[in-house]
Each structure stands twice: as structure tokens, then as C-alpha cells.
Amino acid sequence: MQQLKLDTPYITLGQLLKRLDLISSGGHAKFFLEDVAVKINGQIEHRRGKKIYPQDVVDIEGYEPLQVV
Template sequence: MKQKIFLETEYMTLGQLLKEVNLISSGGQAKWFLAEETVFVDGEPENRRGRKLYPGMMIDIPGTGTFFMTKNEDGQHEAE
């Protein structure tokens, strides 16, 4: 599954993305999730919940999907 994530601000953290795509229910669960699951940011493994994600970046969560960060220019909603 491939999805675009539309950013309302300059960036989103990896923890915020995990919550946005409903993999965790609170920000506090991000550290646990990243310790248990492999998440790739632009092809490199990442385990920092505070990693800043900017437009143009690709996040791959095996078993869940691939997410492309993009700037919200037309009033579109996140996770469309």
C-alpha cells in the first residue's frame, strides 16, 4: 500500500507519522514500536521517534505500507 502524507507544517516527526497512520495510539508508544519493528526512511533503517520527515522523503514500514511525504498545497488532507 502506497500513500501520500500531506504536511501542514514544515515537517512531521516519525512518531507523529506512526500515530497518523494508526500504528500507535499515543506518542509514548513510538519508542516501543520502533524498538520492535523495522522502519525505513529513504531506504535506511530508522529507530528515532523524533526523526524529522520533510517533503520528498519516503518511509517504508514493512507489512504496513510505503508513505511519501509531500507539501500540502491544495488544502488536501493528510493520509489520503
């Protein structure tokens, strides 16, 4: 499982997708989330503004799971 270190208390799902280079801009997050299943701690998530905190596990369809630290 990959780990991602945060320098802030949380990161939004849209920011995370940009940081992982899965999307080129925040506006693309909406379309990405419509096409690709993303789970946060086992729950499917469609909101690009969802806050992700340390210890959360993000599972993006087709990619290795990621733990935020």
C-alpha cells in the same frame, strides 16, 4: 505508493506513526520502533524524533510505502 500531505514543514516519526493510527500515543513509538523495521529514504530509523520532510519516503515493515508531500 500512498502519499501523506503535510500542513507543516516537517513531521516527526512519532507524530507520523500516531497520524497513521499505528500507535495510540507518542510513548508507544519507542516500543513500536524496537519491534517493527522502519526505513526513511532506505535507511533504518529507530529515533521517534526523526524529522520527516516532504519528498521523504517512509517504509514501515508490513505496510505500503508512504511518500510525504
